[in-house]
Amino acid sequence: MTNNGITVLFFSFAADRMNAREKIYELPEPLSIQEFFQQYLSTGLREPLESWLFSVNEEWVDPQYNLRPGDALAVVPPVSGG
Amino acid sequence: MTNNGITVLFFSFAADRMNAREKIYELPEPLSIQEFFQQYLSTGLREPLESWLFSVNEEWVDPQYNLRPGDALAVVPPVSGG
Amino acid sequence: MVDYYLITEDSIDITEALTMIDDPATGAQAIFLGTVRDEYEGRKSLGLYYDAYPTMAQTHLKKIGEAMKQEFAISHVVIIHRIGELPVGAASVLVAVSAAHREAAFAAAKAGIDRVKSEVPIWKKEHWADGSSEWHDHPDHSGNVE
């Protein structure tokens, strides 16, 4: 991972759509989750931003959060446990 | 047991007061539970008729029930299980 | 996949009870387990003696279980009440219910234990830490020892 790399985690049908449970992205410039989502994820995930929850380093965050190098971003679908 | 004998079962503090869990009474004449209680049990049990529930042969009955030879009468205090 | 009702002097086996209510069509099991506490109304206790009218009590457990199945969308019921001398921590009563969904399972288990405690001919005597004993249903209630 370079200085600007972030790790992104996918679960459930999102992992199916991305063909991965974990991907590393190199960001040429600082981005919020919302900006990162539109540029890198929306095509693959096929559901709009409002469909997801996000956590960074295991804390819930909102889409305005500014991603930092080394962050682990989780893209979380609606839960269905139990 | 003679022809007119009934078996009476006592539980909890009633058994303590009667010094018995089971007694056999010979009835010289047919009696309702209420009449039997007043003549044979009230002194020993020390609580009024209204304090007890009664069952005969494992079915709940009211104090107007007329006792028959061979009946098993249970004198039931307020329950406190669980 | 059976209903089961028992008054017993033996210890209660929760694993066995779960096997009895097990059913591939049910996704929710609600279980209530009552145990003997080390105090009652602020007074230290060593345990309880449970007296019962065993045959009638067992019949009554069955009546309660059958009423639960009428009133709630549940599949199977097990109710077991232990009697005799029980030390602190011992399980005295188990109500276990299986259902397709959790709302019915919880509601039925709650109704079941409420009825067991208020309707079944079982009586308990507290063995206080000071060495005296007292029936919970004794008319002189608190403080009396007979």
Next chain:
Amino acid sequence: MVDYYLITEDSIDITEALTMIDDPATGAQAIFLGTVRDEYEGRKSLGLYYDAYPTMAQTHLKKIGEAMKQEFAISHVVIIHRIGELPVGAASVLVAVSAAHREAAFAAAKAGIDRVKSEVPIWKKEHWADGSSEWHDHPDHSGNVE
């Protein structure tokens, strides 16, 4: 006499959970056990695959348990969620609560399982009897297989 929260691929041991919530001061244990059903919305199923974000899910179970202890008069909590491939009948989730009295135990256990099902990052995929599979959270919902 501990609180315990676990995401695991191993089978759930209810007896061990009861030992953990055991406490001489508690008289009421309420336990909810969720198991895999053989059908969902009328369609035959062979089992479920549970995906999770394990570290975050386990942290969330602890948050739920601590909130339960704040809100209800309970003593101890155990919440265990199993993940991975589970056949019909297997236990997927356990919520066990001990309390002095049964009202608090039931209310806390009910609130606990409701929150586990709605808040914890866990997702299930149904393995239909026809051989297809489907995520429960999939946006195309019923009928879709991806």
